Amino acid sequence: xxxxxxxxxxxxxxxxxxxxxxxxxxxxxxxxxxxxxxxxxxxxxxxxxxxxxxxxxxxxxxxxxxxxxxxxxxxxxxxxxxxxxxxxxxxxxxxxxxxxxxxxxxxxxxxxxxxxxxxxxxxxxxxxxxxxxxxxxxxxxxxxxxxxxxxxxxxxxxxxxxxxxxxxxxxxxxxxxxxxxxxxxxxxxxxxxxxxxxxxxxxxxxxxxxxxxxxxxxxxxxxxxxxxxxxxxxxxxxxxxxxxxxxxxxxxxxxxxxxxxxxxxxxxxxxxxxxxxxxxxxxxxxxxxxxxxxxxxxxxxxxxxxxxxxxxxxxxxxxxxxxxxxxxxxxxxxxxxxxxxxxxxxxxxxxxxxxxxxxxxxxxxxxxxxxxxxxxxxxxxxxxxxxxxxxxxxxxxxxxxxxxxxxxxxxxxxxxxxxxxxxxxxxxxxxxxxxxxxxxxxxxxxxxxxxxxxxxxxxxxxxxxxxxxxxxxxxxxxxxxxxxxxxxxxxxxxxxxxxxxxxxxxxxxxxxxxxxxxxxxxxxx
Amino acid sequence: xxxxxxxxxxxxxxxxxxxxxxxxxxxxxxxxxxxxxxxxxxxxxxxxxxxxxxxxxxxxxxxxxxxxxxxxxxxxxxxxxxxxxxxxxxxxxxxxxxxxxxxxxxxxxxxxxxxxxxxxxxxxxxxxxxxxxxxxxxxxxxxxxxxxxxxxxxxxxxxxxxxxxxxxxxxxxxxxxxxxxxxxxxxxxxxxxxxxxxxxxxxxxxxxxxxxxxxxxxxxxxxxxxxxxxxxxxxxxxxxxxxxxxxxxxxxxxxxxxxxxxxxxxxxxxxxxxxxxxxxxxxxxxxxxxxxxxxxxxxxxxxxxxxxxxxxxxxxxxxxxxxxxxxxxxxxxxxxxxxxxxxxxxxxxxxxxxxx
Numbered sequence: 001x002x003x004x005x006x007x008x009x010x011x012x013x014x015x016x017x018x019x020x021x022x023x024x025x026x027x028x029x030x031x032x033x034x035x036x037x038x039x040x041x042x043x044x045x046x047x048x049x050x051x052x053x054x055x056x057x058x059x060x061x062x063x064x065x066x067x068x069x070x071x072x073x074x075x076x077x078x079x080x081x082x083x084x085x086x087x088x089x090x091x092x093x094x095x096x097x098x099x100x101x102x103x104x105x106x107x108x109x110x111x112x113x114x115x116x117x118x119x120x121x122x123x124x125x126x127x128x129x130x131x132x133x134x135x136x137x138x139x140x141x142x143x144x145x146x147x148x149x150x151x152x153x154x155x156x157x158x159x160x161x162x163x164x165x166x167x168x169x170x171x172x173x174x175x176x177x178x179x180x181x182x183x184x185x186x187x188x189x190x191x192x193x194x195x196x197x198x199x200x201x202x203x204x205x206x207x208x209x210x211x212x213x214x215x216x217x218x219x220x221x222x223x224x225x226x227x228x229x230x231x232x233x234x235x236x237x238x239x240x241x242x243x244x245x246x247x248x249x250x251x252x253x254x255x256x257x258x259x260x261x262x263x264x265x266x267x268x269x270x271x272x273x274x275x276x277x278x279x280x281x282x283x284x285x286x287x288x289x290x291x292x293x294x295x296x297x298x299x300x301x302x303x304x305x306x307x308x309x310x311x312x313x314x315x316x317x318x319x320x321x322x323x324x325x326x327x328x329x330x331x332x333x334x335x336x337x338x339x340x341x342x343x344x345x346x347x348x349x350x351x352x353x354x355x356x357x358x359x360x361x362x363x364x365x366x367x368x369x370x371x372x373x374x375x376x377x378x379x380x381x382x383x384x385x386x387x388x389x390x391x392x393x394x395x396x397x398x399x400x401x402x403x404x405x406x407x408x409x410x411x412x413x414x415x416x417x418x419x420x421x422x423x424x425x426x427x428x429x430x431x432x433x434x435x436x437x438x439x440x441x442x443x444x445x446x447x448x449x450x451x452x453x454x455x456x457x458x459x460x461x462x463x464x465x466x467x468x469x470x471x472x473x474x475x476x477x478x479x480x481x482x483x484x485x486x487x488x489x490x491x492x493x494x495x496x497x498x499x500x501x502x503x504x505x506x507x508x509x510x511x512x513x514x515x516x517x518x519x520x521x522x523x524x525x
Numbered sequence: 526x527x528x529x530x531x532x533x534x535x536x537x538x539x540x541x542x543x544x545x546x547x548x549x550x551x552x553x554x555x556x557x558x559x560x561x562x563x564x565x566x567x568x569x570x571x572x573x574x575x576x577x578x579x580x581x582x583x584x585x586x587x588x589x590x591x592x593x594x595x596x597x598x599x600x601x602x603x604x605x606x607x608x609x610x611x612x613x614x615x616x617x618x619x620x621x622x623x624x625x626x627x628x629x630x631x632x633x634x635x636x637x638x639x640x641x642x643x644x645x646x647x648x649x650x651x652x653x654x655x656x657x658x659x660x661x662x663x664x665x666x667x668x669x670x671x672x673x674x675x676x677x678x679x680x681x682x683x684x685x686x687x688x689x690x691x692x693x694x695x696x697x698x699x700x701x702x703x704x705x706x707x708x709x710x711x712x713x714x715x716x717x718x719x720x721x722x723x724x725x726x727x728x729x730x731x732x733x734x735x736x737x738x739x740x741x742x743x744x745x746x747x748x749x750x751x752x753x754x755x756x757x758x759x760x761x762x763x764x765x766x767x768x769x770x771x772x773x774x775x776x777x778x779x780x781x782x783x784x785x786x787x788x789x790x791x792x793x794x795x796x797x798x799x800x801x802x803x804x805x806x807x808x809x810x811x812x813x814x815x816x817x818x819x820x821x822x823x824x825x826x827x828x829x830x831x832x833x834x835x836x837x838x839x840x841x842x843x844x845x846x847x848x849x850x851x852x853x854x855x856x857x858x859x860x861x862x863x864x865x866x867x868x869x870x871x872x873x874x875x876x877x878x879x880x881x
Binding site: 210 | 771789849869
């Protein structure tokens with residue numbers, strides 16, 4: 001997030017797109033609700049009539065995968081109506097003239113033809129966003145889990161740059177991260193293109209730095225993403241170490257994924273449960289869980305916080321860091337002689353410019369949001385206040401692209417997937433918490449009531465849902481949350497493995513799977 | 526700009542917009558409250574926070590009175606303390622039980638503490654009791670309205686803090702009853718089971734049903750709190766884990782948590798017991814000749830794990846080995862995962878689970 005969570009109470013106009021925040025980030029959503037109570041206007045763009053849509057002042061029910069078109073249409077209106085921030089554009093950005101010309105062709109009427117959202121509503125959204133003093137954008141995986149995830153994010157940046165809604169209180173471009181330390185995992189360098197602190201691996205200067213630190217020459221080329229690695233399993237990838245991820249259930253195209261992991265010569269899984277993924281491993285190593293582990297995590301607003309152990313682990317379970325160190329030492333690797341998490345975190349801080357001002361003691365009270373470049377620095381709650389990291393904000397002349405697969409005579413229904421309030425990811429945790437079943441005992445397919453007859457479905461009965469990759473059986477639930485022609489299910493339940501069906505394509509740059517769009521057909525059972 | 530007023534004969538400064546209660550609390554004055562939650566709009570219902578304001582005919586509620594320049598306030602005169610004691614006696618006389626278990630909720634001991642502070646051993650005022658408990662089969666929120674004192678904190682936290690408006694008030698006066706729409710079950714209301722009503726209730730009338738499962742095991746003094754961060758989404762809410770004898774028995778939201786300021790959701794509040802679930806892996810497992818996973822010692826498991834990587838490396842080279850770090854383990858794990866691949870094999874064949 002460019003802005004801190006406390007800023008969520010401060011915008012005049014809030015634009016939420018591709019985020020089911022009241023279910024997936026409920027506590028963050030309380031900030032938005034306070035802003036609305038104070039008089040802020042809420043625009044929600046989402047294919048589904050989710051809780052946020054119900055509380056919005058303007059709801060834009062776009063067709064799944066058409067976000068870029070909607071955002072181009074909005075940019076067109078903002079430019080046409082002269083709602084641009086000329087001073088900001090002049091001082092802080094580059095490429096606006098080309099962009100101005102580029103968007104002249106993408107009228108709201110054109111956007112309506114792609115998205116299904118009435119042109120006048122697109123105009124209203126653009127007017128609200130463009131005229132308010134403080135407009136803020138919030139988004140989640142509904143923006144990124146598309147083959148055009150990068151274009152979607154660039155389109156949002158275009159809106160913020162052309163109106164100067166970045167680098168100030170109550171504005172910004174704010175992606176909400178989905179796991180408690182997914183931000184920290186990236187910060188720590190668990191990425192094929194970046195060392196810790198987002199230092200590019202292709203920069204010889206960084207290579208030198210880590211060669212000196214690790215005593216090993218590291219490739220000057222980017223590694224491959226997890227998606228590519230899974231594709232190469234059995235071909236060129238023969239061994240994997242997976243820490244705490246139920247890849248099999250969380251990733252798209254389950255059959256492909258299972259085949260990939262089975263074709264490895266050697267799979268080591270570190271986890272707290274014998275997950276579906278761990279069941280395929282050659283070696284399963286029991287890790288300590290949350291509540292048993294001392295360590296550091298970073299939240300969605302880049303706040304670096306301490307996790308603390310409250311109880312001892314069961315049996316012989318050990319901390320992840322200990323386990324990785326032992327394997328490394330067995331292999332004769334240098335630099336793994338750690339006996340506690342503190343020196344590990346301090347080493348990370350030492351090597352990472354965004355953490356340079358931090359250490360184990362300084363994060364005791366959760367006070368710092370990175371970047372914290374030196375010990376006297378107070379942290380950075382708000383990014384881009386005076387300058388952008390790379391100099392000027394760049395406008396991107398994006399084009400709309402259809403999803404990897406579009407509905408056809410054979411697969412005439414759009415399936416979109418996501419999460420629910422009461423369950424988390426693949427339910428390895430919430431599925432084992434007493435009482436959660438009372439609220440959400442099973443998965444169901446949300447279908448618009450008016451579509452039931454057409455597809456010969458019955459509310460509460462089972463149906464067979466198939467995509468180009470496979471079929472599953474799922475119970476039908478009639479609800480107006482789903483629009484006509486689009487259905488929704490979460491991927492949480494192992495007995496309704498929705499990710500057997502997904503996996504039509506990936507964003508070519510980020511390799512994020514298009515989990516939000518999957519043409520299917522529905523048949524009664 | 527800072528302005529001046531007087532509290533208990535001492536000149537103090539305050540900022541525009543502060544209430545008398547806030548100014549007094551900042552200056553370490555102990556003013557009793559029951560309907561007050563600093564996160565909520567002042568309500569002025571319980572009247573316990575009354576103070577003497579020079580020039581006013583009657584005492585004023587300090588929570589709803591804005592500080593103004595030149596005010597002269599006395600927070601604990603004999604008269605004020607006598608009023609407070611009488612008010613408390615009325616509340617306690619109407620209530621069925623004042624001693625409640627701390628597992629009921631974060632603020633559940635507030636009335637008990639005030640009773641002890643004002644030494645109200647036997648209520649002088651006795652008579653009919655108010656509030657009727659509601660049977661509700663949900664596994665999380667006990668609706669023990671026998672203990673309700675109609676402070677409306679639950680109603681207000683649900684509306685103001687959570688924005689859900691799931692609970693409200695039925696009837697007035699002595700027959701006041703906290704309930705949901707159509708007086709039904711919480712699951713049929715707008716309730717999201719975030720547990721905020723439990724944590725703000727000053728009497729334990731709304732209580733943590735899940736935590737209370739451990740009530741027989743937990744002696745009051747043995748309840749330990751450990752500050753940590755919620756294991757679920759990326760918001761990073763601060764929580765206090767309640768433990769007793771190496772067992773997690775409940776969660777309190779951290780009222781000073783920078784990301785959540787006391788708020789939690791159903792997962793963070795109630796979905797903690799996966800940690801001590803019997804399904805947890807307790808021993809390393811290695812796949813045997815029979816194709817099944819078998820329990821082994823750490824030494825054997827680590828030998829086998831390392832041996833596999835060594836063998837693949839020897840046969841296929843360094844580009845045949847890949848690491849996937851977790852988005853749920855601490856940063857030390859992710860850092861060492863990338864170090865394992867980079868310092869160990871010299872490649873950048875490392876990723877985390879953020880692409881799905």
